[in-house]
Amino acid sequence: MKVLVLGSGGREHAIAWKLARDGADVWVAPGNPGIAADPEISGCVDLVPTDANQVALWCRENNTDLVVVGPEAPLCAGVADELERQGVKVFGPNRQGARLEASKAFAKEVMLEAGVRTAEYAVFEDLEHALNYVSKRSHPIVIKADGLAAGKGVVIAMTEEESREALVSMMQDRRFEEAGARVVIEQFLQGPELSFMVITDSDTVFPLVTSQDHKRLLDGDEGPNTGGMGAVVPSPHTTPELESRLIEEVIKPVLEVLKRRGVVYRGFLYAGIMLCEDGPYVLEFNVRLGDPETQAILIGMQSNLLEPILAAMDGGLEHLAPGVCSSSALVVMAAEGYPESPQKGAVISGLDLVEGSKVFYSGVKKAEEWTVSGGRVLGVAASAGTPQDALKMAYSDVKKIKWEGVQYRQDIGRL
Structure with a gap:
């Protein structure tokens, strides 16, 4: 099966890597040099993810079976709608479903109608x-x-x-x-946060393992908000009972409201949860997998990812056994000046010294040497028997990778 993953970051690298391990022939558009260098991925294609006509043409000319949309921008721009109209099979919600992320006011409106607790x-x-x-x-x-x-x-x-x-x-x-x-x-709500992501066909919910993201730039949850500086899997605050509650009290009611509004939601759905003293509250919804949580989840996912995606498209999701994931962790390494004004061009060394972990690339370039070209440059992911062992492995390899001004948190998974 040939799959095209849309996007260019570490999340898309992880999705493509996992789907390739599940047996697919995977291409990424536009990708990045780090993704292109991954021996398990077939290659990168210079396409604009928000240009549905360009993507559809490439898929037809290259006999592509499935498009998986990584980031939110193409979904919010209606790329899934147009690909489907042109007969291209695509995994990701349509523009109306993507409003859950495109407008926080709309998401609040849906939550109120669904009876989902929020601030x-x-x-x-x-x-x-x-x-x-x-x-x-x-x-x-x-x-x-x-x-x-x-x-x-x-x-x-x-x-x-x-x-x-x-x-x-x-x-x-x-x-x-x-x-x-x-x-x-x-x-303002207070409490530990966790990320809860699922695959859904609008009726059945196939949960992925919970994770804990670390949004702030600096140790101790200090400094400005970022796109995410690391994650651990599973969240230290989760229980099977909590996950069941989130499915029944958050995910399913929101899907029902969308269906009443005429929206059949097929794709990934992400709920950002705050665990307050009186129970869970929803902070936000995303209509795609989280970055960097995805990298941490997929490095430890022992079961198949392609199977539930196809089942959500073709039917049979309700018959699949729950996914199996081991403990894992990811540490993001960012450029000097991130998040306000990341400095580009620094030469990266030590990538050849990494052993035991997997490097997922986002903001990099490659000529004779690897160089920094974005804010969040790469993520070092590891899987082990416990989150602590995974963190130990990841940090061991993080310390081998160097460039001028590199930033990373040293307390991922320790708060």
């Missing part, structure tokens, strides 16, 4: 009204750009001054362009 919130398109609102609220408070902001559109404002700065930056200065023209301001 109290208000939505604003007028800066003055938003400023007036935060002046009357206790802090800390959470301010979110409504649209897509590459995982960086959330500010936890500790004071009214920080709230005002965040609102002006998003709504007036357009830090996130049109994604911040509308904002969601919500109650």
